[in-house]
Structures are given as structure tokens and as C-alpha cells.
Amino acid sequence: MPQKTFKLCSICGSKGHNCRACPFPGAALVRSLKAQLRAKPAKGRKLRGTGDAAKRSKTKSTVQKTRKNHLKKKQYQKQARQSYSNTNVSSSDASKKKQKWTGPRGVGMGEMAFEILSEAGMLNVPAYCNLYVKCSYRNCQRWQNVLCFCDWLPGNYFRGLTCAVLLAIIVEYFSNTKPRISGISRKLFKTTSVVQSLFNVFRKKEAAAGRRELRTIKLKGSVEVDGSSLRLLHVSPQNSWFAKHVCEWRRRHPGQRIPKYFVAHIRVCGAVERGLNGRVLVLPMPIVLLQPGSRPPAESVSDLRVANLANHLTGKKTTVFSDGAKAFRKLARNNAYQHSEVKHVKSQFTAALRHKSSSGAKTAGTQLLDRLWRDLKEFLPKQVASKRDGHVNQEIWEYAYAWQHRRNRDDSWAAAKELLRSV
Structure with missing residues (x-):
């Protein structure tokens, strides 16, 4: 005679009832969650796990599809730029219009700064003096012209500045799209009033050139x-x-x-x-x-x-x-x-x-x-x-x-x- 089998409750494990009649606390919540899992998912959506299960569900075909959509988006952006401005340049690059800087990158020292400023026509000074001095530090022993240590051009905007400091301020102002006073003043150990006065001179020169452009542009x-x-x-x-x-x-x-x-x-x-x-x-x-x-x-x-x-x-x-x-x-x-x-x-x-x-x-x-x-x-x-x-x-x-x-x-x-x- 076959042995009699009993159906166990899938919630509490009892033999006297099934899961539909389980009196265990929280049984109603478990039944509702099971009903949601049995329900047919929405069209176009897929139930995924969490953690490692979610990573495994992202198959190779899904990755390829994502890359394909990304390429489509890039192509669409390129076509949109072409139709808008008749060029393939992005709008952000066109608005910024990155300028070329062919001048010095860093702060020139001594004669280097003097030569750069003289070649650019920014210093109206005589040629090199015949007097040179030698550094007394034994690891240096470098010869430099005495003009490199002078405060330049008394009576004009650059008075009280050496060539190296003047070149550093010029590079900071003209090489940056938004020049800031605080950074260069700390770097050169100069007060902000010195840098501000030169920035004002440069800005007035640029403004005058901009006004002249309005006559012909x-x-x-x-x-x-x-x-x-x-x-x-x-x-x-x-x-x-x-x-x-x-x-x-x-x-x-x-x-x-x-x-x-x-x-x-x-x-x-x-x-x-x-x-x-x-x-x-x-x-x-x-x-x-x-x-x-x-x-x-x-x-x-x-x-x-x-x-x-x-x-x-x-x-x-x-x-x-x-x-x-x-x-x-x-x-x-x-x-x-x-x-x-x-x-x-x-x-x-x-x-x-x-x-x-x-x-x-x-x-x-x-x-x-x-x-x-x-x-x-x-x-x-x-x-x-x-x-x-x-x-x-x-x-x-x-x-x-x-x-x-x-x-x-x-x-x-x-x-x-x-x-x-x-x-």
C-alpha cells in the first residue's frame, strides 16, 4: 500500500494547511509578492536581479546594442551641427574659440625675459650695458648683465618692475581667457594693487582697440x-x-x-x-x-x-x-x-x-x-x-x-x- 503523502505549506512548512490558508504573520504579504511574480511583465521590460545577477544579465548583445546607439547619437549630433552652423565644429568649441598662444609659456629669468620683451618691441631701452656681474653662490657662478636687475622705465606704467616680473604678468593676462589677479600676485610675491594697475592698463588698451574695430567691422x-x-x-x-x-x-x-x-x-x-x-x-x-x-x-x-x-x-x-x-x-x-x-x-x-x-x-x-x-x-x-x-x-x-x-x-x-x- 503506497505511503500517504502530505502537502506542506510553502510559507511556514506546516502539514495541516497550504499557503493559501496559512495563518502565519506576514503570509498575506508573501502571497501578494508571489502573485506579482506570476503576473506577466510589461511589454518591452525585463525583470532583473540585483548585484551579480544584474551583471550577468547584461549579455554581449546588450553591450553591442548600447555601443551602436552611442554611435548613432554621435552621428546625429554631427549632422545637427552641420545643419546648424554649416561646419562640423561643436557649439561649445565655436563659442569659446580657443586662441593660439605662440608666446612664452613660463616666467622668463633675467636676460631671457629682457630678450623676449625687447624682440616684441615692448621695451624702449638702450642695448646691453658693458657691465656684467657674477653670482657669488658657488653652485651658480652665472654672469648676467646689470640691466637685468634694473627696475624698468621710470616714469611709465612699468616702473618698479624687473623684466621677469613684467613678462610673467603679461603672460598671465593675455594667455588666459579669464585672467585673475590673486593667482599671479601670490606666485610673484607682489601685492594685488601692482598687478591690478597693470591689468587695468592692458584692459584699457584692449578696449580702445575694440572701439576702433567698430568703425570697420x-x-x-x-x-x-x-x-x-x-x-x-x-x-x-x-x-x-x-x-x-x-x-x-x-x-x-x-x-x-x-x-x-x-x-x-x-x-x-x-x-x-x-x-x-x-x-x-x-x-x-x-x-x-x-x-x-x-x-x-x-x-x-x-x-x-x-x-x-x-x-x-x-x-x-x-x-x-x-x-x-x-x-x-x-x-x-x-x-x-x-x-x-x-x-x-x-x-x-x-x-x-x-x-x-x-x-x-x-x-x-x-x-x-x-x-x-x-x-x-x-x-x-x-x-x-x-x-x-x-x-x-x-x-x-x-x-x-x-x-x-x-x-x-x-x-x-x-x-x-x-x-x-x-x-
Whole structure:
């Protein structure tokens, strides 16, 4: 006679019941989890384990599929860049435009620094003196000309500095996209006021060169145009420097009570050519007083007329790309330029063109110029005050024109030699 078998409970192991009638605490939770495991998983999803089980489940075919998708993504990005700027250069590289530095890399010592500065035409000094000195340290015993230990050029900006220190400050300023005073002052054991005074001289020279560029620079091809705000001002109604602006606000708001203070945005209008070697243009726009909490006003036809943007565009095949401001549309129509726009207010940042433009571009947008605005605001230090003596601080425009001059130069060392010959 066969032995009688009993069904055991899979939860508690008892012989008197099965798992469906198990009174053990937590049995209901176990039954619900088993029901979830028996249920059919969602389409396209796969249940995986944790730890080593998850690693084993990632088979060779899955790895190959991931690599294939990654290559597809890279190819898509390349095609998108080609259609946007008509080049294969990534947007980040085009906005940064890495400059070549063909000058000295480190701090020159003694005669080396003197020779570099003399060849560059930065030192207007006589030839070597006939007097040499020898180092008394027995491991050195080096001969050097006495001119290498002189404080150079009394009566000009470089007084009190040796050639090595002067060359180090020049390299620090012109070889970096965002020169900082603290690092070079600690390296040279100089006070920040010494380095700051020279940085101010270099910046003024760059700003003057940037202003001179505005007389001759002409942009063509695929040109992006847009406006931006660099700083925010708080203006009192009693400020004498803004008396004309207060009268203009009263004319535009008749019968309205004057607020305790106004806000004014320091606005700029800019344009840039698409591509790696595209030039950039920075133009100031007039100040408009607004109610507290107001956003920067949209660019108007009068603003573009004051900025004189139309005179800086040329070429029959020029295409203007804007962000939806009507003033840019009118500017392109009045000057017979092709125009394509996207509308940032509707969260539209790029759009494919229905017909290929005469400049070769296939995508509309102002993404390159938006990145350049961010780079300009990072170049402008936060320590620079927005107002000075009640009106706009002119150092802000010096930084803006200096940044424009830097951005439009390929070789920073050649630009530095050209600027400092006249110091």
C-alpha cells in the first residue's frame, strides 16, 4: 500500500494547511509578492536581479546594442551641427574659440625675459650695458648683465618692475581667457594693487582697440543677432544723471505716480557670424527706466538705430537669425536680407528651415550668441560696480570691448605685442 503523502505549506512548512490558508504573520504579504511574480511583465521590460545577477544579465548583445546607439547619437549630433552652423565644429568649441598662444609659456629669468620683451618691441631701452656681474653662490657662478636687475622705465606704467616680473604678468593676462589677479600676485610675491594697475592698463588698451574695430567691422553670411542685459541698476528719481530718462518715463506714463526708485538694465546688442572663425560685435543700447521688478524690454527699432547695427552687416547672401523680436525682422526687411527667427517666449530655440538659406545654413536659432553672452558675463568680474558717481560705470564697457577684441583675435601673443608697443 503506497505511503500517504502530505502537502506542506510553502510559507511556514506546516502539514495541516497550504499557503493559501496559512495563518502565519506576514503570509498575506508573501502571497501578494508571489502573485506579482506570476503576473506577466510589461511589454518591452525585463525583470532583473540585483548585484551579480544584474551583471550577468547584461549579455554581449546588450553591450553591442548600447555601443551602436552611442554611435548613432554621435552621428546625429554631427549632422545637427552641420545643419546648424554649416561646419562640423561643436557649439561649445565655436563659442569659446580657443586662441593660439605662440608666446612664452613660463616666467622668463633675467636676460631671457629682457630678450623676449625687447624682440616684441615692448621695451624702449638702450642695448646691453658693458657691465656684467657674477653670482657669488658657488653652485651658480652665472654672469648676467646689470640691466637685468634694473627696475624698468621710470616714469611709465612699468616702473618698479624687473623684466621677469613684467613678462610673467603679461603672460598671465593675455594667455588666459579669464585672467585673475590673486593667482599671479601670490606666485610673484607682489601685492594685488601692482598687478591690478597693470591689468587695468592692458584692459584699457584692449578696449580702445575694440572701439576702433567698430568703425570697420562688417559681418556677412549666417549672422545671429540678439540683445542681452549685463547689469541691473537701481536709479533714484532725484538722480541728476538720469534726469532726461525720468522725463521720458513721465511722458510715457502720464498721470502715474513716480515710484520710489527705478530699475534700468545695462543692455547690449550683439551679432556673431556662425562658424569657428566667426567674428562677434558688441554694441551698447540706450537705457530705459522701468518699474521695480520689470524684465528687460525687447529690442525696438529706435534701439537698433542708436546701436547702428545695420551699418555692420553686409553681403547679398547674408541671412539674419533672431529670437523673435520684431525690430530685427524690420531691420532685415529694410536692408533686403534674408531673415529667419525662433520664438524664445514660446520655448522655441531652434527650427529647421523650409528652404536652404543663401548663406548655407539649414537651422534657425541664436544658440551660439546666447553662449557668447554667458561667456561675456563670466569675463566681467562681479567686483566691478554697476554705478560710479551716480551713473553707469564705464569699466563695464571697457570689459565688453576688451572681450570683443579678444574674441576676434586668433593669436593672443601677436595681439599683445601689437597693443603694448604703444604703451
